[in-house]
Amino acid sequence: MASLKIIRPGPLSLIQDKGRTNHQHLGLAQGGAADGYAFFWVNYLLDNNPNAATIEITLGPFGVQFNDDTVIAIAGAEMNCTLNDKVISNWQTHRIQTGDILTFNRASEGLRTYLGVRGGLQTTELFASRSMVLREKFPGFHGAALQKEIDLQFPQLTTLTTSTTWINRSVPWRYLPDYQNELTLQIIPSYQFSDFDQAARDLIESSRYTISSQSDRMGYRLSGSAIEWQRGDIVSEGIAYGSVQIPPNGQPIVLLNDRQTIGGYPKIGCVTRQDCYQLAQRRPGQTVRFKFASA
Amino acid sequence: MLDLSGDSDFKPEIDPVNETSLLVRISHIADKKWPPVLADIAQYFHRELGQYITDIIPAYTTLLICFDDDIIDLTAFFTAAKQSLLNWQTAYTATTHTSTNSEKPIVTVPVFYDATVAPDLLNVAVNCQLKLHELIQIHSQTIYTVYAIGFAPGFAFMGDVDQRICVPRLATPRKAVPSGSVGIADRQTGIYPTTSPGGWNIIGRSPKTLFFPNADADKLCSLKIGDQVKFSSITKAQFLALGGREI
Numbered sequence: 001m002a003s004l005k006i007i008r009p010g011p012l013s014l015i016q017d018k019g020r021t022n023h024q025h026l027g028l029a030q031g032g033a034a035d036g037y038a039f040f041w042v043n044y045l046l047d048n049n050p051n052a053a054t055i056e057i058t059l060g061p062f063g064v065q066f067n068d069d070t071v072i073a074i075a076g077a078e079m080n081c082t083l084n085d086k087v088i089s090n091w092q093t094h095r096i097q098t099g100d101i102l103t104f105n106r107a108s109e110g111l112r113t114y115l116g117v118r119g120g121l122q123t124t125e126l127f128a129s130r131s132m133v134l135r136e137k138f139p140g141f142h143g144a145a146l147q148k149e150i151d152l153q154f155p156q157l158t159t160l161t162t163s164t165t166w167i168n169r170s171v172p173w174r175y176l177p178d179y180q181n182e183l184t185l186q187i188i189p190s191y192q193f194s195d196f197d198q199a200a201r202d203l204i205e206s207s208r209y210t211i212s213s214q215s216d217r218m219g220y221r222l223s224g225s226a227i228e229w230q231r232g233d234i235v236s237e238g239i240a241y242g243s244v245q246i247p248p249n250g251q252p253i254v255l256l257n258d259r260q261t262i263g264g265y266p267k268i269g270c271v272t273r274q275d276c277y278q279l280a281q282r283r284p285g286q287t288v289r290f291k292f293a294s295a
Numbered sequence: 296m297l298d299l300s301g302d303s304d305f306k307p308e309i310d311p312v313n314e315t316s317l318l319v320r321i322s323h324i325a326d327k328k329w330p331p332v333l334a335d336i337a338q339y340f341h342r343e344l345g346q347y348i349t350d351i352i353p354a355y356t357t358l359l360i361c362f363d364d365d366i367i368d369l370t371a372f373f374t375a376a377k378q379s380l381l382n383w384q385t386a387y388t389a390t391t392h393t394s395t396n397s398e399k400p401i402v403t404v405p406v407f408y409d410a411t412v413a414p415d416l417l418n419v420a421v422n423c424q425l426k427l428h429e430l431i432q433i434h435s436q437t438i439y440t441v442y443a444i445g446f447a448p449g450f451a452f453m454g455d456v457d458q459r460i461c462v463p464r465l466a467t468p469r470k471a472v473p474s475g476s477v478g479i480a481d482r483q484t485g486i487y488p489t490t491s492p493g494g495w496n497i498i499g500r501s502p503k504t505l506f507f508p509n510a511d512a513d514k515l516c517s518l519k520i521g522d523q524v525k526f527s528s529i530t531k532a533q534f535l536a537l538g539g540r541e542i
Contacts (some may be wrong), residue, residue: 021349024361025337026506026516030350111343128512136448137489138508153494180486190312194488235325236452238352240316262445272312 001122001153002068007101007148010062013146015121016114017053020129024261030241031131034217034280035112037177038076042116045073045093045169052120055129055146057113061123062104062223064115069097069157071118071166077110077179077281090172095160100287110281111177119155119167135218135256144149179281182208185254186275186293187244190268192234196246204268209252213284217258220279221244226250229266236264242271244290252290253262254279301307309380312359313347314369317376319358319441320371327440327455329356331399331521332387339383347372347378353520354443384416401438401523404486404501405536406477408434409539412500416463419496433457433529434498439484441522449488451508451518456482468494475501475539477526489518501525502539 006013016039019032027271033039055062056251060079073093074081081088082103088112096102104113123130127143137143146152160167174220192200209222227250239245243255245265254271256279271279272293282288299305304326310317319336322329333353340351340360350361362372372418408431410416439453446452456479463482466468469492472478478495487493488506505517518524529537 022512023515024350024352024359025444025520027445027450032393103392126508137491142538188311188313190310191318235355235494236445237318237320237357238316240313240318240359240361260446261352262443270316273314 002070002156003151004066004068004070004117005062006065006067006150006152008061008063008103008147009150010060010104010267011041012058013062013131014058014134015057015123015146015152016132017120017130018051019131019257020127021040021079023127024238027261028127029133029136029258029261031133032112033131034257035076035114035277037277038112039114040279041075041091041171041175042114043120044072045075045166045171046071046118046119048120048168048201049247052116053123054114054116054121055152057115059111059132060104060106060113062113064102065245066096066098066100066102067151070100070154071104071157071160072096073116073169073172074113074165075260076113079104079107081105081113082275089170091176092167095167102127109285112280113174113184114288116167117154118157122153122155122236126156135258145149157254163278177221177278179278182287182289183275183282184291185271185279186288186294187269187271188242188270191237191243191269192229193269195231195266196227196229200229203227203290204252205292208287208289211282211286211288215284216255219253219255219259220282222254223254224251227252227268233264234266236262239263239267240270242273242276244269244271245266256280297382307384308381309373309377311369311373315364316361317373319360319380320356322356325355325442327442330440330442334357334519334521335387336380336383337520338380339386343379344372344375347375353420353443354445365451367411389442399521399523401525402518404477404503404524404526405529405533406499406501406526407531407535408436408499408538409531412473412534412539413476413497415478415496416498417525418439419460419462419498422462425459430498433460434479434484435526435528437525438539439524441518441520441524442483443520444518446506447487447489447491450485450520451505451514451516451522452483452485453484453524453525456484458482460498465496466495468492473500473505473540473542477501500534500539501526502534502537
């Protein structure tokens with residue numbers, strides 16, 4: 001097996017794949033890459049299995065040294081990445097030689113960058129997934145963010161030829177997202193939507209919400225106009241990805257990958273998947289709006 | 296099994312909630328008769344549409360069914376799911392039924408009801424105007440139904456707690472409730488499978504482990520929705536012998 005070593009762990013770096021399946025009924029979170037769009041591109045560029053495990057680097061800085069040759073792909077927030085002190089492009093694959101040092105700086109925009117290797121990281125699985133859900137506090141590898149000196153394994157690189165598709169392969173510019181713009185989150189009306197009155201629905205669509213610093217992989221807590229719900233707690237039910245929960249203080253929460261599996265606060269609907277991925281690249285202090293998707 | 300044909304509380308509905316999930320609701324009123332029905336529907340869906348399903352989360356009166364839209368789109372899955380729900384209902388109501396509860400084996404959970412391991416035991420007794428032994432007897436004589444598993448891995452919400460010993464959640468949750476702690480919140484009781492924050496009133500501690508992170512998928516959790524659970528009061532000696540820890 002080939003490997004890389006973490007030389008600078010940064011504030012929060014985690015192994016993420018697409019997340020777990022068939023475990024939420026036990027109270028285990030789905031987990032998985034928070035920005036599924038950038039994550040998808042990393043594996044697509046490398047011709048990897050779409051579920052191949054990557055490193056989800058939050059904010060940066062971050063640094064690794066490669067113990068073996070490979071090809072990597074990076075996508076997501078712009079971290080002005082350097083390969084042995086030479087600046088390299090985001091949203092692209094890059095050839096790596098043994099001993100190479102890859103450095104990610106603090107993100108200038110966006111929040112999360114994904115580093116993938118050809119063949120995917122081969123870290124230990126828990127509940128049939130490589131994704132780390134720290135808040136569950138399982139002991140061992142899955143219990144803490146990546147630390148300095150940790151070695152992560154990946155398959156030995158196969159021989160590269162002139163017809164290998166995934167060398168210097170980049171995402172076409174028209175697919176590159178803008179993380180600075182004010183995001184409008186499309187909500188699929190569902191769950192308790194029809195029990196919110198028209199005034200509440202109008203208010204959530206006409207308000208600007210600020211992302212609070214209490215936002216994380218469980219969900220994004222928003223500050224702004226309080227959305228009223230007069231009916232008290234609902235019977236606890238399963239919470240789908242992207243659910244817009246309205247707690248007693250009326251401040252909406254968009255629930256993401258590490259959300260609790262069931263809950264008793266009303267939900268006005270669910271943000272679309274692609275908008276959730278974009279939300280995961282927004283930082284506290286940025287603003288968002290909501291718009292109900294038409295049926 | 297439950298006789299649903301005459302039950303006006305049984306109102307099955309199914310609707311999409313996002314691009315990859317449907318919510319099945321069988322009633323607007325929570326009741327201990329529903330969890331075994333939900334378990335049966337979940338089993339049926341796994342059998343009929345299992346190739347598309349990525350998760351089914353049952354809770355109280357609903358099932359959240361998540362599917363993989365790389366292999367089937369929402370419209371097709373919704374159509375198939377609606378049909379499956381109808382087929383299930385036909386099959387279920389066609390079978391002669393006896394009470395669900397009497398068919399299921401009862402899981403017994405040993406509990407050491409003592410103030411040394413249960414910081415709210417005495418308060419709950421006082422607030423409910425009961426002697427300690429009465430509180431213990433009432434809590435341990437009910438057969439509880441598992442309504443849902445969530446909030447934390449392996450945490451089973453069970454009900455219904457006898458009205459005489461119902462107490463609301465603590466105003467300020469504790470930062471760390473020890474693993475095995477048995478608590479009450481309103482009409483629900485539960486056991487904390489790992490040490491975690493929590494706001495339930497802790498009246499005892501069980502030495503029994505209910506969640507096994509390193510086990511095979513089907514053995515991860517001892518309890519599932521619809522299970523029948525009874526608590527049985529044990530002595531300190533028994534608690535320690537079963538591996539219970541006082542700290």
